[in-house]
Every structure is written in C-alpha cells, then in structure tokens.
Amino acid sequence: MEDVLARDAMAQRRAENLHLGIVLRNYQHLATGAGLAREIASSWDEAHALAGLGRCALADGHRAQAGVLLRQALEIFQRIGAAEVPELLAELDALAGPPPAR
Numbered sequence: 207m208e209d210v211l212a213r214d215a216m217a218q219r220r221a222e223n224l225h226l227g228i229v230l231r232n233y234q235h236l237a238t239g240a241g242l243a244r245e246i247a248s249s250w251d252e253a254h255a256l257a258g259l260g261r262c263a264l265a266d267g268h269r270a271q272a273g274v275l276l277r278q279a280l281e282i283f284q285r286i287g288a289a290e291v292p293e294l295l296a297e298l299d300a301l302a303g304p305p306p307a308r
Contacts (some may be wrong), residue, residue: 233262253282257294264301273301 240255260275280294 226274229262229266233259236262245289246286249282249286250288253279253286253288253290256282256304257297269301276301297307 224300231243234295236255236258240259243252243255256279258277260272260279263275271280276298280298283290283294
C-alpha cells in the first residue's frame with residue numbers, strides 16, 4: 207500500500223511541476239509580447255498580453271497580481287472600445303469572489 211501511495215504522490219508532484227513549467231513558459235512569452243506591443247504602440251495586443259499574464263498569475267495562485275494585470279488590460283480595452291470588455295469584466299467579477307476550492 208505504501209508503494210502505491212508513494213507512486214501517487216510522485217505522479218502528483220510531476221503533474222504539478224509540469225503545470226508550473228507551462229504557466230512559467232506562457233508567462234515569459236506573454237511578458238515579451240506585452241513589451242513588444244508597447245514598443246509598436248499596439249494597445250489591443252498589449253491588452254491581450256496583459257490579460258494573458260493575469261490568467262497565468264491566477265493559474266499560479268497569485269489572485270492579487272492577476273487582478274492588477276486584468277484591470278490593466280480592462281482599462282486599455284475600455285479606452286480603445288474593444289469587444290473584449292464584457293469578458294474581462296466577468297473575469298474580474300469572478301476573481302472578486304471567494305477562491306475556488308482545491
């Protein structure tokens with residue numbers, strides 16, 4: 207029985223490490239994208255990158271950081287009149303509620 211529990215624990219750690227690696231890689235790509243979007247003055251692309259960064263932060267358990275990034279994206283989307291505003295508002299509303307049970 208101990209062998210089964212040890213294998214399950216190892217499998218769980220591998221899955222968690224894989225998840226964190228994917229989130230980190232996405233975060234790095236999105237951060238680069240946000241910087242490039244700023245350089246070329248593409249507000250729409252910058253807002254999408256910020257929203258993606260916020261979603262990565264949320265996936266990694268950083269709710270406060272996620273809220274900051276999603277609000278930055280929302281401000282840009284609102285300023286440019288983008289269709290993404292309702293989706294971001296819904297995400298921020300969900301973020302304001304209690305965290306989901308694990």
